[in-house]
Amino acid sequence: MENLTIALRSIKKNKNRNLLTMLGIIIGIASVICILAVGDGFTQSITKELGQGNTSNKVTLDYQANSADSADSSGFTSGDAALLSDVKGVNDVKLSNYDSTVFTNVSSQGNKMKTYIGAIGKKSDVNRTQRSSLLIDDNSYNVLISNRLKQKLFGNDSANGKTIQIGTDVFVIRGTFSTDEYSTNVYMPKKTFNHIFAGKSGKNQAKLTVESGQSKKAVGQRALKKIKASGEYKHEGKYSIEDPTKAMKSFQKVLNSVTYFVALVAGISLLIAGIGVMNVMYISVSERRGEIGIRRAFGATGKNIRNQFLTESIVLCVIGGILGIIIGYLLVLLINAFLPFKAVITIYSILISLLVSCAVGLLFGFIPANKAAKSSLVGLLKEE
Template sequence: MDIGESVRMAIATLKANRLRSGLTMLGIIIGNAAVIAMVGVGQGAQRYAASQFESLGPNTLFIVPGTPQARNRTSNVPQTLVLEDAKAIATQVPTVQEVAPQIQLQQRVTYRGRNTNVLIVGTTPTFPSVRSFTVAQGRFISDEDVQRHRRVVILGSDLAKKLFINENPVGQQVRIKNLSFEVIGVMAEKGAFLGNNQDEAAYIPITTMSSRIVGQRSPYGISLTFISVSARDEQSIDAAKFQITNLLRLRHQIVDEDDFTIQTQKEALQIIGNISNALTLMLAAIAGISLLVGGIGIMNIMLVSVTERTQEIGLRKAIGATQRDILAQFMIEAMILSALGGLIGTGLGVGGVMLVAILTPLEAGVAPVAVALAVGVSGSIGLFFGVVPAQRAARLDPIVALRSV
């Protein structure tokens, strides 16, 4: 018997038991779809995280007070960074281009009965260039605003729309912590960063923030939430981190553990990439269990099929079919089930990834490696789990089989 005839007989047999064949393929379909979807969504999450960090500004470093261990031990953020540290970094570190110190606090902003609780950022004129923000209307904070502790504010685009609706906000007065602030500008749209809408923030001079909103919290000067630093270029990032570390250790007279943490975009992306890779592999492994279950289902159904078709096997052997012919037919049936299930599962997985890309901000995409791996594994599973039933059918004694006729 040639391969073509074996394939035709296998297809005819599977068509005769459509419901059973469909249920047998279900495990393979779910496994393939889940593997492709999980890998595609995982890679999309990585690309989304990378784009989010790139939006923070090119070649940016972030200096935060305390160590991760210290911040975990207490709910209060350590007050170890002050404005003078930021000024020292700007003037004494040659690999640094600009420095933007920041103080952040949630406060209520009010305008004519409309109010909302948003992030208030006290900063300096260098903030837009360091963090890649632009002003869409009006102007940003000036050096004179900082020196004179002026009560001026720049609104994020969404915050301006929420408070002023169709009015022009520039020149109007809003209230922050029961103090009146003049709106001098509106920022261009920036988008969300890891779930936080950067367009709903308000920006005021750092000195005004310290003296009027948060108050003096450190005996050594104006304490900061963190410091954003832009290196001169990508090649200067590591050197800038090293030089800033040495400068702050000297200024803080540190001889043991640092009381600050410096993190670069590259390090943050690496951490997120490692986490997302681990989660993707874990989810893909869990999804792969469905492929294993599907393979066991194929073997189970094929064993049942051998039992049901004992007479057919006996008759075929009696008229000249060899063990190889019987083995080939049952192996082909198992491979058709797994291959067809793999193709359907691949289609569902690709469709799921495309749906995620349309409905969410994740830049999900279909990974060719994942498709090849899922289809290859499903085909291999059909081949592997089809061996036992096929061998059992091929070794069946025709005399014993014909006795049941």
């Protein structure tokens, strides 16, 4: 307590100099708080969205065709649903699609290929203007095609306004969009898609409701084993268990790693601030050599002197850290007004900031404090 009182008195005595010294600590801690808050908020937002369908009593089985040629017809059948219903612990089975696409023939100007056709929606990988142009008339025979498909059917010529045959129906191309090799290459209005392709796409998901008291993992493994052995399309594709929890944990781990790395880069400013702290402590030791000599003359040991200046260095950094946390909190409130998700300040980020502040004070204050502790009593008294 005596060292703490002396430290606070010394900091107050030279408050302008010490405030400028603390400025680097304040900026560094505020930056770290903001980055961790934004990273944690984004991680929580994404994991919450990914986990919305992950209810405690549901198990989802997926089917993936071995080849694209069988992708439009294979999957789970009503017979498979009945088979899964007999698995011990399964209360109900529902078949569905994890996407709204079919794999079929498209052709134009004598060029022909098979590709994925999808219904336009809010999550389709096309821009808003193109999406709106199709959604205006939900029964139209207008389509958008990918640049990849346009290149194969029309080469370097423009595709806008030209016709394309999908199955036995003819559509008018209203625009193109960019996509990767394995994505949907044609989008059409939803009602048109449902009218033409109703019943043609296979069911590639089986959602099992697990009975109360049964283990999700055990039921899922039994169901997977049974469908692999007796599924109607077992030779044309692969069955697997969807595990959103595992995916969320992996995704969260990656996001946290990126957040911590960026926070570490921002925390480099604390090293510069630490050098400032070391400098001001050297000045403090030089200015107070008379005080050190008097204390040594009255019996203070080198350890007492070292602890006195170490305490002052740590208090200086902790005060800067607390001010940095307060400013960081205010900045997060401001940032939240512009973010689509809520940045979150967690207890661990505050604790980390305080521990880092203490560490900076201890690390960069030790050398000046040690110099003060090793000062010769005779030399100090001669100076006085």
